[in-house]
Each structure stands twice: as C-alpha cells, then as structure tokens.
Amino acid sequence: MTNGEVRRSSRVLVAEFIAGIGEGNKFTKLDLNRAIPFYAQNDRRMRDLRECGWVIDNYKVNPSLAPDEYLVRRIGVRIDLGERPPKPARKTVGGAKRRRILERDGHVCAICGVPAGEPFPDAPGRRAVLTIGHLIPVARGGTDDENNLRAECQRCGDESRDNTLDPPTTDFVLTRARNIRSRKEKKRLFAWMVARRKDPDDTELVFLDWCRLPHSEQLRVMQEFGRQVLADDEG
Ligand SMILES: [Zn+2]
Structure with a gap:
C-alpha cells in the first residue's frame, strides 16, 4: 500500500467515524484513536474534513469542551460515501x-x-x-x-x-469580550462593534497625518518630536 492510499483511506475512515457520531454529538480523541488505526494522522484528517465543509469544534474554539473533546457541529461533504468536495x-x-x-x-x-x-x-x-x-x-x-x-x-x-x-464560536467571542479587565477597553471595543470598524485611536491618527507630510517635513517633525521624547525620558 502506498502512502497516498493510506492517506485517502484514513481520511474516509475519519469521515465515516465522525458522520456516525452525528451532528450535535461529542467524541473524544481516544474514541477516534480507538476507531481509526492511522491515529498519527487523525488531526490532519480532521483538518481535511474542515476543508470539505465539516464543522468540528475543539476546545480552542468552544470553551465548553474539554481539551480532548470534539463536537460535531456540521457534517459536510460525505467523502466517505464518494461525494466530491465542491469547487x-x-x-x-x-x-x-x-x-x-x-x-x-x-x-x-x-x-x-x-x-x-x-x-x-x-x-x-x-x-x-x-x-x-x-x-x-x-x-x-x-x-x-x-x-x-x-x-x-x-x-x-x-x-x-x-x-x-x-471561525470562533459566539460563546468564545462573548466570553473573551467579557473577560477584558479594563472598563475603558471594554467601552472601546463596544464602540468598535457599533461602528463595525476599529477606529484608529488618536496616536494612530497623528501617525497617519504624519505619513501624509512631504518627506522633508516628516524628518523635521520626527527630529523635533524625538527631542521631546528623549527629554521626557530624562526628566
Ligand atoms: Zn486589514
């Protein structure tokens, strides 16, 4: 058996196993490794399935899962039944x-x-x-x-x-947003959400304006400002 055949068949076996678990159900790494003999490749096989529209959460995107748990959120193209991934x-x-x-x-x-x-x-x-x-x-x-x-x-x-x-899950994003310590940063994030964009802060705006000066004027501002920054350091 060539490597290519091992890869193809292990991918199909992983698809078959996960389809058998069913959408909305969980499995552990151990379940998967027991079911599939080519377990060294199983992480890669799950990445392959994600490319085919399968959505399989792990603890990184879904904080309710344990580190060895997976949640089948969507079964994608059934490569185990001979379906081909869409172009x-x-x-x-x-x-x-x-x-x-x-x-x-x-x-x-x-x-x-x-x-x-x-x-x-x-x-x-x-x-x-x-x-x-x-x-x-x-x-x-x-x-x-x-x-x-x-x-x-x-x-x-x-x-x-x-x-x-x-993409991250809703819970993951909400939990991280709530865990931001500073109230000021929370308000800033909320304003970005409302505006649907990350407004540049004052420092970034000054920098963008500086970028629009002619080169010689950029140097002048940089030197003048640099003197003040250095003086602040000393004082
Ligand atoms: Zn960008």
Whole structure:
C-alpha cells in the first residue's frame, strides 16, 4: 500500500467515524484513536474534513469542551460515501454587491480598520486596497450571502486565506469580550462593534497625518518630536 492510499483511506475512515457520531454529538480523541488505526494522522484528517465543509469544534474554539473533546457541529461533504468536495464557484465578488459591502463596511478593512487607499500605520509605503472576502471561506461551505462577506485589505485578506482554523464560536467571542479587565477597553471595543470598524485611536491618527507630510517635513517633525521624547525620558 502506498502512502497516498493510506492517506485517502484514513481520511474516509475519519469521515465515516465522525458522520456516525452525528451532528450535535461529542467524541473524544481516544474514541477516534480507538476507531481509526492511522491515529498519527487523525488531526490532519480532521483538518481535511474542515476543508470539505465539516464543522468540528475543539476546545480552542468552544470553551465548553474539554481539551480532548470534539463536537460535531456540521457534517459536510460525505467523502466517505464518494461525494466530491465542491469547487469554489467564484473567487471574487463584484458589481453592485461589491459596492454595497464596501459602503456597509465604511470603505475600511473590517479586520484591521485601515481605510481604502490609506497607508498602513505600520508600513507607510504600502497603501490599502480593499477586496471583498468571505468570513467562512467558499471551500468550507461559505456562501456569497452578504452576511458572509466583508471588506478586507490585501494584508488581512492574505492572512485570512492562510488561516485554516474555523471561525470562533459566539460563546468564545462573548466570553473573551467579557473577560477584558479594563472598563475603558471594554467601552472601546463596544464602540468598535457599533461602528463595525476599529477606529484608529488618536496616536494612530497623528501617525497617519504624519505619513501624509512631504518627506522633508516628516524628518523635521520626527527630529523635533524625538527631542521631546528623549527629554521626557530624562526628566
Ligand atoms: Zn486589514
């Protein structure tokens, strides 16, 4: 048996096992390892299934689970029954829908808050170009429904595409938001939620303005300001 055959068949076995557990039910790592002989590959096989639209929570995305527990939230493409994963229909969203999403998201990246056409705060030489991205990637069953779309700059879009984790659960986000210690930070987060964007704070705004000065003026401000920063350190 070649490696390829082992990989294919273990993936099908893992799919069969998890489909047998059923949506809404839990299993443990031990259950899985007992059921499938190729257990060294089981984590990778579950990642493969997520690419096929299966939603399997672990303790990282679902704080109610123990570290060795998994929850079957959705059974995706039944590769164990010979179904084939769908090819992504279209990669880009255009036309009127694209304009509506950009308008709704205020022409800023919904992830980092950089406005369209503005330089990145940490990389002034690069300017943000917004595209429309999917919250749940198309490859994992995400649709072109407007609820699943958001404005993304080229950097966040790239990072999202590299991210193979499933989106967080509602409980996970709410728990983390509630656990923020400082009341001031909580209020800030709430304001971002209401505005659906991360407003740059005063320091970032000053920096963005500084980026728009001619180079010689940038140097002047940097030197003057630098003197004050150093003086503050000494005093
Ligand atoms: Zn961004």
